[in-house]
Amino acid sequence: MKIRNLKLVNFRNYDNLAIAFNEGLNIIYGDNGTGKSNLVEAIYLLALTKSFRINNDKYLIQKGKSNAYVEGKILKKDDLANFKVEISNEGKKVEIDNNKIKKISEYVTKIQVVIFYPSNTEIINSSPSERRKVLNIEISQIFKEYLILLSNYNKILKQRNAYLKQLYLYGNASRQYLDILTKKLVEYGKKIYKYRYEFIAQINSYITEIYQTIFGSGELKVNYISTYNKTEKELLEVYRKYYSKEMAIGKTLIGPHHDDFEFILDGHKLKEWGSQGQMKNAILAMKIAEVRLIKDVLKYYPILILDDLFSELDKKKIANILKLLNNEVQTFITTTDIKSIPKNLINESRIYKVTNGKVEVKNG
Ligand SMILES: Nc1ncnc2c1ncn2[C@@H]1O[C@H](COP(=O)(O)OP(=O)(O)OP(=O)(O)O)[C@@H](O)[C@H]1O
Numbered sequence: 001m002k003i004r005n006l007k008l009v010n011f012r013n014y015d016n017l018a019i020a021f022n023e024g025l026n027i028i029y030g031d032n033g034t035g036k037s038n039l040v041e042a043i044y045l046l047a048l049t050k051s052f053r054i055n056n057d058k059y060l061i062q063k064g065k066s067n068a069y070v071e072g073k074i075l076k077k078d079d080l081a082n083f084k085v086e087i088s089n090e091g092k093k094v095e096i097d098n099n100k101i102k103k104i105s106e107y108v109t110k111i112q113v114v115i116f117y118p119s120n121t122e123i124i125n126s127s128p129s130e131r132r133k134v135l136n137i138e139i140s141q142i143f144k145e146y147l148i149l150l151s152n153y154n155k156i157l158k159q160r161n162a163y164l165k166q167l168y169l170y171g172n173a174s175r176q177y178l179d180i181l182t183k184k185l186v187e188y189g190k191k192i193y194k195y196r197y198e199f200i201a202q203i204n205s206y207i208t209e210i211y212q213t214i215f216g217s218g219e220l221k222v223n224y225i226s227t228y229n230k231t232e233k234e235l236l237e238v239y240r241k242y243y244s245k246e247m248a249i250g251k252t253l254i255g256p257h258h259d260d261f262e263f264i265l266d267g268h269k270l271k272e273w274g275s276q277g278q279m280k281n282a283i284l285a286m287k288i289a290e291v292r293l294i295k296d297v298l299k300y301y302p303i304l305i306l307d308d309l310f311s312e313l314d315k316k317k318i319a320n321i322l323k324l325l326n327n328e329v330q331t332f333i334t335t336t337d338i339k340s341i342p343k344n345l346i347n348e349s350r351i352y353k354v355t356n357g358k359v360e361v362k363n364g
């Protein structure tokens, strides 16, 4: 999958930008605060309709303007289509080939982007819900039906929580209905568990090799933490044990909405033992494993964005990373220091210089 070009209007510090990309490596350099991350953020937005670094879309619109849009042509196998995401005070609109798409969930599964950015590392120490968010985004990029499944699960979960409260307040309400909701919850929950289990198993089949190729040594693993590694019958029994406790607090205590994952490096939890550098390396290895996994399942590579990756890496590791990536992977790298990029890579890449919302192509 390749992004051919990009048009930005009133997006962050870009008034009006039209730019064409290389199908291989794209290196974007410039001083701090000039708009490098904004540019790759626009590519991410085009794929996922949201930013990778902020939750409130209004900051994506240029200061003083009322709307912004990002538009780009995406080549998927032999198919070329025009994608557009528009943001205004009234919300978000998405289009493919000038046709409005009503459901965002229909749109977001079409373009696959894998991104690595410095504060990614924070997910290791953040809350389980942040980690689940990451897991959900990653799985739904590969399996479209996963998003629908999640939304079905969340609907039942909400109903079940509301009913638990009702049971508590009106003790004589039907327990049978709770059983029905629990059964449905387990049915959807087991499917979510399966997707997550498989996803993490596949990541694990690649991650150590990737980690070692870049960093020389280290046994890295991702550990999936879930209460759902049981049969349906066992799960229903567990729920039954929790009924009275759940009723008292009006919440469903177990299920994939409490799942989590952790990194294990050489037998130790990274969260407790790892250095900042090791955490960063682990996330990077996971992202590259994801690139491979997407290719396995969808039969094409995603677009890869490495924002500010090289700030702490030496040339040898940079070369190792790029060796891992087949040159079929369209890659975007941002850096303040163009000298940190090995010469042979410069020759193969298209180089862009960013200065305050303007982009200049330096070669090719
Ligand atoms: N909504 C907005 N309207 C106008 N300008 C904005 C808006 N949001 C951000 N900016 C500007 O964008 C710039 C930040 O851009 P960006 O994050 O892309 O920098 P960068 O080149 O990646 O820098 P660094 O090397 O430090 O990561 C800031 O100068 C900021 O003022």
Ligand SMILES: [Mg+2]
Pocket: 036, 037, 038, 307, 308
């Ligand atoms: Mg940046």
